[in-house]
Amino acid sequence: MQIALVGTGFVADYYMTTLANHPTLSLAGAWDRDPARLEAFRAFHDVAAYRDLDALLADPAVGIVVNLTTPESHCEISRRALAAGKHVYCEKPLAMALAEAEALVAQAKAAGLTLAAAPANGLSDAHRLVEDALRSGRIGAPRLIYAAMEDGPVFRDAWARWRSRSGAPWPGAHEFAIGCTLEHAGYALSWLVTLFGPVESLTAFSAVTFPDKGPGTGSIAMAPDFSVGCLSFRSGAVARLTNGLAAPRDRSLQIFAEKGSLTVRDLWDNRSVVHVEETGAPRPLLGRMLTRAEAKLGRALPWKPVAGRRLPYRDRPGAEALPGFPSRIDFMRGVADQAEAIGRGEAPRFSGALALHITELALALNDARDLPQPYRPRSHF
CATH class of the missing domain: 3.30.360.10 (Dihydrodipicolinate Reductase; domain 2)
Incomplete structure (x- = not known):
């Protein structure tokens, strides 16, 4: 399963640290709204960077979008990713308002996609x-x-x-x-x-x-x-x-x-x-x-x-x-669990x-x- 990261802030490095634990996952690339932060992340981890969010969402190789943006951006980024036909793994919380979170879950269900959420310590x-x-x-x-x-x-x-x-x-x-x-x-x-x-x-x-x-x-x-x-x-x-x-x-x-x-x-x-x-x-x-x-x-x-x-x-x-x-948590384990569940045609546990x-x-x-x-x-x- 190829994944892409949206957001390359502090927590993204935790995900990159634990990506090595899951050889069934492959990182297609990352994007961040801050060009300097994206370049620093790209250079440090030697990964590909997308020119913008639209390019990331248009990449047919990407199966799961990992939403690591700020909490107030979670809903909009997840909504756009689901609309683009991507499965989504979102950092907590799913949204800043219950109605928005309900709408995201309904959107994923209607599209036949999975919407899973952190944290992975469960x-x-x-x-x-x-x-x-x-x-x-x-x-x-x-x-x-x-x-x-x-x-x-x-x-x-x-x-x-x-x-x-x-x-x-x-x-x-x-x-x-x-x-x-x-x-x-x-x-x-x-x-x-x-x-x-x-x-x-x-x-x-x-x-x-x-x-x-x-x-x-x-x-x-x-x-x-x-x-x-x-x-x-x-x-x-x-x-x-x-x-x-x-x-x-x-x-x-x-x-x-x-x-x-x-x-x-x-x-x-x-x-x-x-x-x-x-x-x-x-x-x-x-x-x-x-x-x-x-x-x-x-x-x-x-x-x-x-x-x-x-x-x-x-x-x-x-x-x-x-x-x-x-923070001795396997942050990427939730994404791996989601990918494995998708492969089996099942719902991930935290979705x-x-x-x-x-x-x-x-x-x-x-x-x-x-x-x-x-x-x-x-x-x-």
Whole structure:
């Protein structure tokens, strides 16, 4: 399957880093509205560059257009690509408004095309490990889930100096304007809905807690830098999801079930450490020793190990190319999954109704201040 990238900004280098993991994909070329950025990307990666978007969309060799533009451009670029007869893989969110996302999904369906969406961490090795553990029934039915997508106070860091491999600046000011929820909630939602099913209702709160994000950001209309939502799934499970740019970095997932619990250390790590604790099973020695130490000292210790035992991966880690910490995600895996599904004549996992549901939930979390609560999604899968 030949693919083409639209948008060569910061995240595009993550896709290029992980393209090597998927020999079934071939990059036909790339285009960006910024000629200088496109040339820097082209020269660094030694790839072809299209003269304009029309030329890219007119290339009969291109099967999938990978839409890596800014969020407010996602809808228009995807619409044009679908109209040109191309399958589309779009960075999150599908659109900045639910009606626009619904129209895109309907357009793809009417044209017999696939519209898939990031993030690809819902296809990670860690997700598969957790999915298998839940399916085995060893901890029973999940009842309560805590998910965190806290990125730390990045606005206090030297983000203006951050650069990708090919020299693209990290678009910090733009991310503050779009908001951490639309940028990051999908990384948790992709896990939640594939593990526990569609959301029946959502009660959320969002706010701008730090309006001053430092030099150069004073004129920006800030999107919420914090959101929290309580999600009720049709399966009966309940989850709490937080997104933020101020609290210490935490991208964990905790699943509390009838007969035990599962803890995923980092949803941004393709092979994250996963712990399982089964009710009634002997506790690890270190945990027991630290509990006794707390009792003798009469105070809580600043650190204790994660409850339970480490869940082993059945296969050995491959020689996969992944971005460095903290973004150890196989970004191109979603595109590869889409290409393979197209080859089989099937719908990709993160496409159509599922992609729309994740988009609607992220929008509902971000826009909580303007929506009636509880919010009941109109999308389902």
